[in-house]
Amino acid sequence: MSTDTLPNPEKSPEKPAGELIRLEQVTKRFGDNTVLDHLDFSVAAGKHVTLIGPSGSGKTTILRLLMTLLKPDEGTITVDGQQLFPANEKQRREVRKQIGMVFQQFNLFPNMTVLRNITEAPVTVLGMSRDEAVERAKDLLDMVGLADKCDAHPAQLSGGQQQRVAIARALAMRPKVLLLDEVTSALDPELVAGVLDLLRDIARSTDITMLCVTHEMNFARDISDQVLMFDSGRVIEAGAPEKIFSEPEHDRTREFLSAVL
């Protein structure tokens, strides 16, 4: 198993160099259902980590915990040395500034233009001037190939276009961590490639840390430094994509991969 993302019971108390995200003994239950069971794992800065596994295995729950959309029942979550849980709301707001998320259903604001979707948070949260925010938004739209859609409303865009706007919106906050929650699952098949290509470009050209839940195994293989195989709220296998995809050690991993590949 690789060393930097691993369940590691003998972890040293001080923060290892370059570690950006750390979950320690995190437990999350929904009613009687324990989705994460004393989970430990960490992600080094700049790494691209893909979480795979059957549905209900807790992958998405981890992203939602990191985005503070859920609260853990037990355990601590640290981002860049600052505690996200447990913490008060004020501190959580601070820590959250470093995290961006792209959702399965895009979740663009339908009442705002594409441009305003992207500038809203930089202006109101980061205090950026409107002119600067607009300029940056236009650069980002250019990057995602939608420079001509500034004044469109989300409802006028295809799913793939909406998702690319959502990616631009998340990047506009200059997060250190980008959480990608099954970002192509809601797209028509012919639109998937465009979004994945964009994410490949971002992975290649920036030093942003990515945590990605996906069922697109080719994409996972392309962009990941690390693949974590989840089952029943635990990481059962972790390693470089070449290794996980070509010679998985665990039976469950083999079963899962043969089902999805």
Place this chain on the structure above:
Amino acid sequence: MNWDWNAVSEFMPHFWDGLLVTLQILVLGSAISFALGLVWALLMRVPSRWVTWPVGVVTEFVRNTPLLVQLFFLFYVLPEWNVTFSALTTGVVGIGLHYSTYTMQVYRAGIEAVPVGQWEAATALNLPLRRTWTAVILPQAVRRVVPALGNYVISMLKDTPLLMAITVLEMLGEARLFSQQNFQFTEPLTVIGVAFIVISYLASLALRALERRLVH
């Protein structure tokens, strides 16, 4: 039954006075019910029983007692505590307050209909709570509820004659006064009946136009 056009023309000056008062009640009453209903709906979302319980009890009470009783209470009982307003002011406040307990439910449904993903996106972008409400949730919620709010405006129009009971001379009040003085009932009542239909129809047209504009 004789139809007397002279009676109609004699009634018209009174009719215009009444129409003006009816429209005042409708416009101001709607404004109060829209604003206050939103306040109630937002207060009901405060995560504290100390807020939601009293608001819930008061609005439930107002919604489930007759408007006419409330108008009498405001007009005849409040002055005993030295709180006195003109009949028209009392009526407008009364009808606005009464309808605010309906519009609050409309707003609540509209707010709940905003997908949870919108809240999540706002959290992911770290928008402050106030900004989430004003820039994301309410614009979407209000757009959804315009048709339902409009229906209450038309419903309110049909309740405006109740204000006659507290001496407000709106259309029905003028018609009744004219009838009693001239012993001619048919003409004034017919005139205001037509006026109610015309106002309802115009209001529903305006409403549909507004809905179309809000589709985007």
